[in-house]
Amino acid sequence: MTTRTLTCATTAGLTRAVRALAREHALDPAVRGRLVLSAAEAAGAALRAGRDTVLEWTYDPDEGVLTVVLRTPPGETGPVAAADLPMAADAVTGEEMVWRLPASPPPPGSAAPGADAGEDAGENAGQDARQDAGQDAGQDFDEAALAAEELRAVVAAADALTAEHRRLKDELAETNSGVLALYVQLDERDEQLRTAHGQTLRELEDALRPPPIKADGLELAVHYEPAGTDAPTGGDLYDWFVLPDGTVHITIVDALGHGVTSTRSALNVTHAVRTLALEGHRLQSIVGRTDEILRPFDRSVMATVLLARIDPATGELWLANGSHPPALLLRRDGAARYLEARGRGIGFPLPGSETPLTERLAPGDLLLLYTDGLTESRRDPIEGEKRLIEAAHKHLQSPTEEVPGAIAEDMHTVILHPDDTLALAVRFTGQ
Incomplete structure (x- = not known):
């Protein structure tokens, strides 16, 4: 070396x-x-x-x-x-x-x-x-010849790089095209899944909520709004049916919690109430008996309950309450009053209802039953009850089927406390 x-x-x-x-x-x-x-x-x-x-x-x-x-x-x-x-x-x-x-x-x-x-x-x-x-x-x-050879080598390398760049560019364009097509397919698939999911949820919601009933002398309508779009069902449920004596029974339930778990609790309550009502139990005893029935199966159930019985022929109204917000009665002339009935809900200490509150409806009167999601959206139930009277006055003359949704829309212009919301309207026509 x-x-x-x-x-x-x-x-x-x-x-x-x-x-x-x-x-x-x-x-x-x-x-x-x-x-x-x-x-x-x-x-x-x-x-x-x-x-x-x-x-x-x-x-x-x-x-x-x-x-x-x-x-x-x-x-x-x-x-x-x-x-x-x-x-x-x-x-x-x-x-x-x-x-x-x-x-x-x-x-x-x-x-x-x-x-x-x-x-x-x-x-x-x-x-x-x-x-x-x-x-x-x-x-x-020959130095010039060597320099030319070097130049040719550099040019050849540059040409090779250019060709490789072009090839990679073409491959990238082809890949991008394939990725774009895949995104389109995924987006279409996602839309299909969303549609199917929405349809399933609507069917589930319909299955949980009984269809409208017909009773001469009464017009009934209901509006339900979940706290979040990811949980279309919650603990706010209703039930209505006609008893053998011709009176209409209405149950409003607000089970503790949100989502499917609270839905199960609310369903248990409504099913027990319906069974007891059809067996002929007195209205004031149903809340306490429902608690007795459900306690051995699920001690975690806590729910407020409002029960209403209306005679379509006479307009006579009975209310039994279990820790639930009071019903609102709007007379045809605009007079408004909350119907306070005493009682404690399912899972509460000493559950049950006291003597039912009685009232008589006149033709054109409007009865509004609801859950606390309607009046507590701004975290102030007292202020919510005042606004509810104002909203009910505003829509008193509207068609009955539009009243619950219109009132809920007015009440939810500002939502500081999202919650499941149920509003049910009953108008006594006297016909």
Whole structure:
């Protein structure tokens, strides 16, 4: 392993020497061109300032590695940053820049490349060894041909990169097109799932809420609104049916909690109440008996209950309450009054109702039964009850089927406390 050294005084001499040693070791033309440009840029400042630059190279036959060292004089004209060169240096130490390149051994009998002393030592042509070496190097190869070869290699590499870029761009466009089509398919599938999900939820809601009943002398309508769209059912349920004696029974239940769990509790309450009512139990005993029935099965059930019985023929009204908000009665002339009936709800201490409150409806009177989600949306039940009277007055003359939804819309212009909401309207027509 022999180290050879050459002192170069001009950029042309340095590039010629680097090109010669690169050719001697059969470096790829593109690599050779980058090495020539890097050496010229690294030593350019020093050479322009008239300071010699030392080129040193060593070939290791065991590893097949050519080590090229460029050494510039110390000072401001030292090497440029390695990262800025066409071929980044493997090492930079002091004023030295080192490249290590895979290479082939030089052919037997090859001469060491020299600098162009005709330019560097110039005035005394033929008087020192540097000039002879430079001339010999110039005779060994056609520098212009090598430079053209390097340029062709660089252009070929650039063309290959351009072709690869075009190919990748086409692949990306094709991929994007496929992804877009997939997004469209997923969006369509999502819409189908949303539609099916909504249909299922509507069917579930319809199954939980009994259809309207017909009773001569009464007009009934109901509005239900869940606390959130992700849970279309909650603990606010109602039930209405005609008893064998012709009176209409209405149950309003508000079970503790939200979502499907509270729906189960509310269903248990409404089913128990319906069974007891159809068996002929007195209205004031039903809340207490319902608690007795459900306690062995689910001690966690807590629910407020409002029970109403109306005789469609006479307008006579009976109310039994279990911790539920009071019913609102609006007379045809606009007089409004909350019907306060005493009692405690299912799961409460000492559950049950006291003596039912009785009232007689006149033709045109409107009875509104509801859950606390209607009056407590702004967290103030007293203020909510005042607004409810105002809303009921506003819609007193509206068709009965529009009244519950219109009142709920007025009451929910501002919602500070979202909750399941149920509003049920009964108008006595006397017909």
